[in-house]
Amino acid sequence: MELFEGLKQNIVSKNTKIVFPEPTDIRVLGAAVRLKSDNLVEPILIGDEEKIREVASTRGLSIDNLTVINPETYADFDKMIASFVERRKGKATEDQARTILKDGNYFGTMLIYMGLADGLVSGAIHSTGDTIRPALQIIKTKPGVSRTSGAFLMVGNRDSEKYIFSDCAININPDAQALAEIAVESAKTAKIFGIEPKVSLLSFSTKGSAKSDEVAKVIEATQIAQKLAPELAIDGELQFDASYVPSVAAQKAPDSEVAGRANVFVFPEIQSGNIGYKIAQRLGGFQAIGPILQGLNKPISDLSRGCDEEDVYKLSIITASQALQEK
Ligand SMILES: CC(C)(COP(=O)(O)OP(=O)(O)OC[C@H]1O[C@@H](n2cnc3c(N)ncnc32)[C@H](O)[C@@H]1OP(=O)(O)O)[C@@H](O)C(=O)NCCC(=O)NCCS
Numbered sequence: 517m518e519l520f521e522g523l524k525q526n527i528v529s530k531n532t533k534i535v536f537p538e539p540t541d542i543r544v545l546g547a548a549v550r551l552k553s554d555n556l557v558e559p560i561l562i563g564d565e566e567k568i569r570e571v572a573s574t575r576g577l578s579i580d581n582l583t584v585i586n587p588e589t590y591a592d593f594d595k596m597i598a599s600f601v602e603r604r605k606g607k608a609t610e611d612q613a614r615t616i617l618k619d620g621n622y623f624g625t626m627l628i629y630m631g632l633a634d635g636l637v638s639g640a641i642h643s644t645g646d647t648i649r650p651a652l653q654i655i656k657t658k659p660g661v662s663r664t665s666g667a668f669l670m671v672g673n674r675d676s677e678k679y680i681f682s683d684c685a686i687n688i689n690p691d692a693q694a695l696a697e698i699a700v701e702s703a704k705t706a707k708i709f710g711i712e713p714k715v716s717l718l719s720f721s722t723k724g725s726a727k728s729d730e731v732a733k734v735i736e737a738t739q740i741a742q743k744l745a746p747e748l749a750i751d752g753e754l755q756f757d758a759s760y761v762p763s764v765a766a767q768k769a770p771d772s773e774v775a776g777r778a779n780v781f782v783f784p785e786i787q788s789g790n791i792g793y794k795i796a797q798r799l800g801g802f803q804a805i806g807p808i809l810q811g812l813n814k815p816i817s818d819l820s821r822g823c824d825e826e827d828v829y830k831l832s833i834i835t836a837s838q839a840l841q842e843k
């Protein structure tokens with residue numbers, strides 16, 4: 517069965533409430549209308565209804581059966597402010613909260629924190645920082661996870677060609693502990709898509725072929741990750757070819773249970789991760805779906821600004837799947 521057909525079957529008719537803070541972007545609005553008409557999620561659009569209707573009319577779309585909440589007129593705004601000030605104790609005053617919560621990403625994230633929605637999809641027009649900062653401050657990470665990270669599901673032409681790339685989005689230069697957590701969380705993300713994870717911690721070195729502080733970090737992270745999740749197949753440090761190509765693995769890392777078979781690729785820092793996924797997407801022809809944020813208490817997903825309507829649609833399906841997995 518096609519990957520997304522399986523995910524759709526799991527979420528259909530479950531009325532999972534997904535917040536869209538950027539509904540005046542036609543890619544976002546088009547996806548929200550489709551998700552509702554396919555009965556996959558219950559979209560909550562944040563913003564001014566008249567402006568959203570204007571955008572909808574450019575494509576002949578109707579938003580009559582979608583929920584729209586305008587922070588400017590939200591009846592429980594004072595309650596939201598009090599909840600935010602309590603959550604950000606000592607870090608935001610009531611006056612600051614009143615201004616901050618007019619921002620759609622903060623407002624939408626608070627709806628989730630207050631239990632009024634299940635997940636959020638944003639980032640088609642906002643940078644990653646502006647999209648996820650509210651989640652880092654309000655939703656926060658799950659127990660045992662110190663850093664959230666951003667994974668991509670990379671899908672090739674054949675249905676069997678699916679891989680997880682991470683962290684391509686959040687942690688600029690994770691230390692060994694953070695990198696180990698990213699590896700373990702990425703294995704959990706892989707399972708959402710039916711991938712039996714074989715996790716490679718990538719480097720420019722394979723099993724000691726080069727020596728440097730960067731390589732030492734990946735070796736240490738591998739050891740920590742193996743201790744954190746001894747039940748998982750995790751190995752490093754491995755170059756990409758040793759991770760992916762069986763004949764190269766046989767030469768460079770013959771004793772590894774991951775080398776030559778890896779399907780979860782953990783990059784050592786964000787530069788290689790972000791560049792790597794975009795090369796696979798733009799030169800390699802892979803669909804890149806994400807970033808899927810890992811390790812948060814509730815699912816928040818950050819789109820790339822280069823996304824199209826189909827990307828918004830698919831990432832929303834994943835976000836709803838994450839929400840149901842946690843229920
Ligand atoms: C994600 C990012 C925006 C966070 O940086 P920031 O806004 O400066 O965050 P701060 O350091 O001020 O921290 C804000 C809060 O988030 C928390 N936080 C920051 N990074 C975190 C992470 N990776 N995981 C969990 N919490 C995190 C901090 O602990 C802090 O919490 P507090 O306010 O309750 O104390 C920053 O790491 C970043 O810019 N990353 C790269 C994003 C990017 O451009 N990616 C490429 C395109 S996808």
Ligand SMILES: CC(=O)OP(=O)(O)O
Nearest residue numbers: 685807819820821822
């Ligand atoms: C994930 C990513 O690279 O996002 P953007 O293209 O919006 O910077």
